[in-house]
Amino acid sequence: MSLHNEILIAKHLNKAIFKNRAVPIIIIFIGILLLYATFSGWKNYTNQKETSEKYQHESREDWLNNPDKNPHRMAHYGNFAFRKSTSLSMFEYGMEPFFGNAIFLEAHKQNSANFSEAGFSSSMMRFGEISIAMVLQILFPLLIFFIGFNAIATERENGTLKLLLSQGVSWKQILLGKTLGIASVIMILFIPIILVLLLVWMLLQNFTVSADEILKMMLFILFHFIYLLFFCVIAVLISAASKTSKNALVSLIGIWLLFTIILPRTTQSIGAYVYQAPSKIEFNSAIEKDILKQGDSHNPNDLHYKAIKDSLLSVYKVDSVQKLPFNYSGFIMTEGEKISSTIYNKHLDTLLQVYAKQNSFSKAVSFINPYIAIKNISMGLSNTDYDSYINFQKQAETYRYDMAQKMNALQIKYISNKKQNPTDTPQTINKNYWADVQEFQYEPKDVFTILKNELLSIISIALWIGILLFLIKIAYKNLKAI
Template identity: 75%
Template sequence: MPLQQVFLVAKYFRKTVFKNTAIVILAGFIAILLAYAIFLGWNNYVNQNETSQKYQQQSYQDWLSNPDKNPHRMAHYGNFAFRESSPLSVFEFGMESFFGNAIFLEAHKQNTANFSEASFSNSMLRFGEISTAMVFQILLPLLIFFLGFNTIAAERENGTLKLHLSQGINWKQLLLGKMLGIASILMMLFVPALLLIILIWFLLQNFTITLDETLKMILFMGFHFIYLLFFCVIAVLVSAASKTSKKALISLIGIWLLFTIILPRGTQALGAYFYEAPSKVQFNSQIENDIIKAGDSHNPDDLHFKTIKDSLLRLYKVDSVKKLPFNYSGFIMTEGEKISSKIYNKHLDTLLQVYAKQNRFSKAVSFLNPYIAIKNLSMGLSNTDYDSYINFQKQAEAYRYGMAQKMNGLQMKYISNEKQKPTDKPYIIDKDHWAEVSEFHYKPTGILQVLKNEIISIISIFFWIILLYIILKTASKNLKAI
């Protein structure tokens, strides 16, 4: 197939498009919106990370500055875990505005993340935020459809289509030429945006990038480029199959609405309907009930812990907890923490299985809708998806459990079993022990885990490549000029 014919068709299309003032205005508006989205993302990223770093350090300094005291009191004093944003979250906000970025960590209790952007915003946030990813995923496809709706349908209407085909250009060359023409115009927006994105991405990391973040960046832009090419192909194919430009435009707008609004919203609703998750109140009450059944470490008359007490006395051959070689209360608190954490993790895993089913249902629909596939990939690569939030929760819980058990261990080692008199000085330990608990540092999900989480979305992208190739090949043989 002579490529010269394809390039000629693309060149001619590019020249004629800019004669349409409406297209120029629309493209200019999207370019301005894209620049604004990049600036907004940069501002949000800088503010959020500065705040997270500031209060993470302040929280840890507050922990270290506590005076000499009983380690059990320190366990209840607690600490905070803050989640910093990844560099790519500048361009894809994902679910960050709705999931909190701070968790209060204390003994015997697992808290959820708080202080989400949505909780401090007005109702306008429900309509979505202007992000670079949103422009790429929703607005640029709409621009592509406006560019491509009359690529072939208009030529069929004015009779020039038969003239082109009679001059030696076949359907395959014509279709590819029109697609290349749309793609070349798209690159006038995509390439400058790409260069600006890369520059900001470098600046945010002080030009010191990791291999993990580099791979995420390459895949982020690569998948978005492929996604936009899908719409170039769809626009030309629909125009070629339509009798008039009006029918082509209506069909393409319908496809755009179906892909970007109807299917995503409907998929979420159906997933939640088929796999119903318990409310937060139900979840917490179930955990509380199971903990009561298992035993209350703060209740001296609890049967479960009374059995533990009797076993310890027999094991160490003593008749009183005062004679044990370690602090009995600290040991009981350690056991209580193990029990409550085990129960919480059990319920959490059950809940996560429900959410996993909802997410798998949503990802399965990506075989019908490439928008869902690219949205999931975009959020995963920028660490703004649901899996990243759960990863943060688990890291915070592991830190909380380690902090509580460290304080329980100090109590067992340094606090006496002798009961104090009202006039006695409280049992305390040196404040230098607080430094044995390190500062919390959130680690974002690595590229390999992201790809594993989004394997269905990746497969669906390749499915769409194959599907559109087959449709294009079939159409080039069966389309008619009239």
Template identity: 75%
Template structure:
């Protein structure tokens, strides 16, 4: 009990001395205002994007169902839209969402990418990053922690009170732990209210009906941010204890903050893109088009590949022309063409994703020397605003597109005659009731298991950093000197 009593007294003394400085009040108030603004802007962004997505997804579905009797292949080219709704945690972590599109036009024989990103409609200020709660927690609060803790031990050494404390029976372990708790107690004055507001907004957005998966994501989001901030509290005190003066401690801590939150993340991205160069969008599409043309053009009746299919069908059914086949020949060819084009696209996409995965793997490896990158990756993963969530949306939309196109081709094969109508004949169509056979698109965010599996390196990194700091604390307690 005496051990804890001493630590608490040291923590209380630090907390009291911190608030004797008016600058602390101003900085704390400023960050508090930023947190409120971040919560408001996150709420506004989430509500606006999801309302827009719901509105246009509904309109797209309505337009699809209201199409008149039509040829199924024309319906496949008429297409549909897939919209991605934001998850509730994206209110606090914008991640890459402003730069990735949230809508994809789905049509036969063509794979489109997501469009209508917020960055596409914003001014150049977006490149500096938006103010989110996650950004304040991950970037600004560590800077505040360093400002609070840079003189926690160094000032005692400069004033000559450090010798006095140690001579009264207080050991280094008690002193360092008490100082860490003191800095953390000041930080909690911002962190706890932020989490209370965060949880309330999160519950409100879901109508106070929550799923176990979302609850676990929220719990881990809060837990890992707490651990992350506690890490910086420990760093601040250890650097202060190892520095001869407060000035040296402050310079060292600012340097650490700049490297961790600004220099290293941007350098890592640049190096990853340089080491593992990905093809441009034009080159990617051009390579796909070349491979498809090598396989054959399903819309060209004289194409050698599809002419061979035609000859084999006529031979198998012992008929002289496609008009005599018991099914629609064009629909059959379109089905085959869709299979080929989708297979080629998926092959090229997997190769591209492997290159991006190498870039991301490089960034994840750097997280073992930079806890900020680990926390950022984990935060984006839990809020489904990371790169992998965007790719997951693309894949879900592509699966929906392929199913839509093939169902339309199947309807054409089954219901459309091979005999073309005359100049005054009625166009070959089917009843519009078939359009309802295609279910409405709904994006399903990644579950907690998939997120943790993908971000396992970030989790391990944060755990290793905490273990490392624990050992550094023990080593410092044994080797630090009062002078």
């Protein structure tokens, strides 16, 4: 199929756009903003990576350099888990500045992540940093609407549209040609910035990139390209349906405000209002109450643990815990860790269900708002979404539980039950056992897990493609020149 007329229309629109002196200035400004966002993202990523690696190494050294001591004391001494940023996070900050990236891990207690970027920043930081994704998702659509609002409306106003149609050019060719014309202007910025991003992305990883990361980057580029085409089509359709260019501009600005500002904030507020989550204090208090109902493993007179002691004495046919063939205190700590961890995970799962219901509003609105859909996909691919944060919390909790239970197992095996005299030195084991606890390694979600989690957003993108194609078909059949 020949696109001769469409290409001519696109070239004509391209020239008309650049006759407006404001357009080159705006493009240069956004180009500078993109370069700044690239530099800022590169600096942020390298700082995060260096900081997390430094303190993860120091935490590991501190753990290994502990002297001979009681394993239970080591379990309370604790360790740290650090969340390393992924390479794509330099393009999309997502929720990363507002979530912590370090968790202190200790026996019998589950802590939340701390030390977020926003926690140490000014109010401007809390509003949001300038990232590549922010420019692509918010400023680019505004630029598209600015250069595309008069694509067809102006020709209707000055009478050239009627002349064009009388010469045998169809509405289908006009709509496609105008869309290509707007897209060609946007590609002047989009293509160079993608090439720069790819270069910086490769440099950050010393040109050693896994297949999973390559696929994430390709999807990041593809979805943003489709997203920008959406707005090119929307601009042309609104311009074609408007009587005047002024009406088209007002309509497009309204759509931009609705998509990028009003709907995202409204849905978040509605979700939080309808499905109210407990505060951190309420959450921790509920856990403490349930643990106390099960018993206090540090209290020798606790009824629950006294029953365990009596059953052990009966099974091993001894009259005191000092005569048991293993360390009784370590056994009780193991049981207490199981109980507290089970209760914590139960409450956490309940809390996550509340948050999932809150986020369901955002997922649902993505079907009528491509901005929310692309934001969810972008954050998922860059590992800066809420699910990634929860994934980090769960990995850290698994590591914490294994660490505590390994220390309890060492106490059971190597620490005697015999009570010490006040003058005796504390019972200890060799510090070489500390190396049995492996260093924490955070593993980000793979691309297929991300696509599964963001299936609704992907479906909404596909649905938007279908809707816009349908609207184009209706438009070229029903639009009039006047």
